[in-house]
Amino acid sequence: MDLMSKGGGEAVAMNVLEALQGDHDLTLLTLTDPDLRELNDYFDTSVDVGSLTVERAGYLAPWLNDRFGLKYYVLQNALLGRYARRHSDEYDLLVSTINELGLESNAVQYVHFPFDWTVSCDDREHIFHPTVEEDSLYERLATRVAGVDREDIRQNALLANSGWTADVVEDAYGTRPEVVHPPIDTREFEDLPWSEREDGIVTVGRIERSKRIKELIRITEGVRERGRDLHLHVIGPTVDEEYREEVEALASGRDYVELEGEVPREELVERICTHKYGIHGKEYEHFGMAVAELAAGGAIPFVPNEGGQHAIVDDREELLYGSVADATEKIARVAADPDLQRELREPMGPSAIRRRFGRRRFQRRIREIVAEAMDRPATGVPGAPTDAPAERPASGD
Structure with missing residues (x-):
């Protein structure tokens, strides 16, 4: 529309x-x-x-x-x-x-x-x-x-x-x-070494109530209270001005929350690739393209229990949360365990996401x-006539 x-x-x-x-x-x-x-x-x-x-x-x-x-x-x-x-x-x-x-x-x-x-x-x-x-x-x-x-x-x-x-x-x-x-556009993502990434969380999506950004701020606050010095980047265009004002009010005074709004593509990619973790707030998400981009950039994404985003994180219980308290505990646990971090990152990164999505x-x-x-032969695909034009590479892939 x-x-x-x-x-x-x-x-x-x-x-x-x-x-x-x-x-x-x-x-x-x-x-x-x-x-x-x-x-x-x-x-x-x-x-x-x-x-x-x-x-x-x-x-x-x-x-x-x-x-x-x-x-x-x-x-x-x-x-x-x-x-x-x-x-x-x-x-x-x-x-x-x-x-x-x-x-x-x-x-x-x-x-x-x-x-x-x-x-x-x-x-x-x-x-x-x-x-x-x-x-x-x-x-x-x-x-x-x-x-x-x-x-x-x-x-x-x-x-x-x-x-x-x-x-x-x-x-x-x-x-x-x-x-x-x-x-999922993977071309620009780089799988930077874990040691070169910031101890921070990135969330990507439109600023609207269903994305539950206020809850994500409270989750980050809870993780910090558990001794993990993480910060939060909130990235995405505003489609609900009233909700944005609520988010701004909650973020005010919390210097570990950066409400960036819509940013150029290269900045979005840079934020994801230089941070260790991602989080998505929308419950009952139908798929979650933003989650797949977080994974493509090598960040470990945490997602709500309900929805199609399970496919992206391979149903790993460590990455699925049911409440603010549950997410807080799981992020704090992963942030404290380097071995678990390595295990969770294995199916992440540009090449893995490109193969799947x-x-x-x-x-x-x-x-x-x-x-x-249309009952026609497709061009550039298996089964097409031999004189069909070659498949055009998809941009960004």
Whole structure:
């Protein structure tokens, strides 16, 4: 809906555009006027600004986004899908990178987390968007506008960002999507020796309430009280000004907390590569691209118990926490044990993350899936005709 939000979903969208631009004429349906050059710099992508057509999806949804930001996020999502469905006959294929939309049968849909409000899952109130109350008038309106048909969803090429998300999609629709992990940019990360890193923690993500940054400050404070002189860097763009003010107030007077906000890509990479630890605060995270980047930079990442980020840390109990107190104890324990640090770092670093979650893998699979959906041979992938052009290297990989 708004690429300038610069989150994981927006990174996926930019990589899909980059993957497909060599073989297809692309139109981006969105709610804003994105600065694609800035986004290329931020995500280290190479989307061809001159050849991409950007089209606002009608009037109401863009107006809602401009006037209220994320306040009516779910309704905006529904209106975007409705607009795409109405204009579907203008295109050979629709590809959604903003979860499942009512796009009828001929579509590719990448689901970060399903918007099916009837899905029965535990902790529903923690997982769905905070503006939505179950069975409220607003929820019913958004559901009606979205017009998502379960049978259409089953016939789409359905993808999910993690096994955890795939489980929930299967619960919602009775069909299991293919897991295609998001693309992680690893090129700039350097696996610096442990002895050259600072005794500090880095957290990366948008400054908003669901990221639980205040809790991360309290965790760092608790670790320091246990004799470990760690500091905390908070990096990411602000999307909730009220919450940022709360974070600033809590950080005030704590000189071990540096609230950096959005920084250039090279500074982000430098912070990760020169620090020993990372932490993520969002519970029920669908995948956690920021966690994968922390691991790519060689930092040891600590993540909440619930969500798709388990795949990144290989379900290591030492790195999974259930509360502020639990995280405090686990970080303090790891910080005090050099042998455990070495053991936990083994699956980390640029080469390991590239093998598991790299961009080349993601973009190649997206081209294959789109080719299959259009009943065409894919170029640059196994099985393509011998005179097909060679695969273009994915930027940043």
